[in-house]
Amino acid sequence: MTDFSDAFSLALALILGADADLVEIIALSLQVSLTAVALSALIGLPLGAIIAVARFPGRQLAAVSLNALMGLPPVVVGLMVYMAISRAGPFGWLGLLYTPMAMIIAQTILVTPIIAALTRQVVEDMHREYDEQFRSLCLPMPKVVGALIWDARYSLLTVTLAGFGRAIAEVGAVIIVGGNIDHLTRVMTTAIALETSKGDLALALALGLILLILALAVNAAVYGLRSSAKSLAYA
């Protein structure tokens, strides 16, 4: 118990003192996860919306596949990306292994199906409401997809948040392709795993607290945004 309270005090000291290592790890974590989520949103939002709106053979299969891919095990994704970008892999010549870019690629692969699958559900519900009106206006598909994504923007913000939650908390994939190299590819989750195994609970706990605070802050911001959108009947 004393160990725990000591570790907790040390963790608070690290946070309040803006420890350089801590700040560096947090900054890299945010950089990697935010970039991965932005890329995933860029792919997943239109992909989900197109599957929701378009009628094509294999549409149901595409929807089921997306849902199944939401549960991709991070270590499997990490292994696949590792095999693709390791020296012997097809993309080995890019020299991406053990770089933040490799971690971004792995997280993008993990998060894109989540954003696409949830977007499909949100957009499909809204499309049911707008469909006749849009068909009456004779709108082309890109216009329909764009309008639905814009009108569902507040719900899709929550979807993107779910993707961010997955990315920032994920450890299996980034540790395989990033290697947890100090000052290069060490992010919050890999650092927590390493420090815990070393018995340095203070830094692990400090990072854990930051993770929790981050999750709380992002959730509160989205909740506030959605509440104001609801009061305007935009959500």
Added chain:
Amino acid sequence: MPDASSPLLPPPEASLLPLEVSSLCYRAEQQLLLDNLSVTIESKGITAILGPNGAGKSLFLRLIHGLLTPSSGHILWNGQDLDLATRQRQALVFQKPVLMRRSVAANIDFVLQSRGRQARQQRELILQRAGLARQGNQPARLLSGGEQQRLALARALATEPEVLLLDEPCASIDAGASLQIEQLLQQSREQGVKILLVTHDTGQARRLADDILFLHNGRLLEYSPAAEFFAGPSSEPARHYLEGRLVL
């Protein structure tokens, strides 16, 4: 996909009328909802479509606008099949207005942009005409029922349709709001827009309609000038309907 500028299509100034419907049938789940309906509508002005619940009025509107595909029969607008170019010259206002999750002004802008126009001045004129100029920045879905229906009508008129189809636009709104809608419809008629109006309100049909289509159980029982219809309908269901009796 048909192109509005195709030389095979009638020039844009050619009227969409007459509307020729022949042997139109629509089936859903083994039930015949529209039964061998044939009619030719040539008149300008407002055609009111009357009939009791389940007569097939809204269905007829959706079929002639191309939102549904007939089980059999033909629909010709000025001798042409219902193609994209023809549909773009029509607008439909639904009984329950489908407003986008945007401001009043943005709802109009969306339609103007979709037709390749983006003039703030035009939007202001449309809103002014609909009596919504002061509500431009308000969220569309927070308007009152009557205002929402006026916005839906204004949005339809923003497409500058030659044929305006309305599915009970005044259902569940108060008399004042109905009057504003009727004034907008009168103005549109004066500007040469052909209007097909589904309504349950015989008073509204008397005030607005030039001719009447009366449907019952998916069949067309009467198509006649409004004055003639209201003076003495030829079918028994129509007589009962006008007398306010239950029509089975």
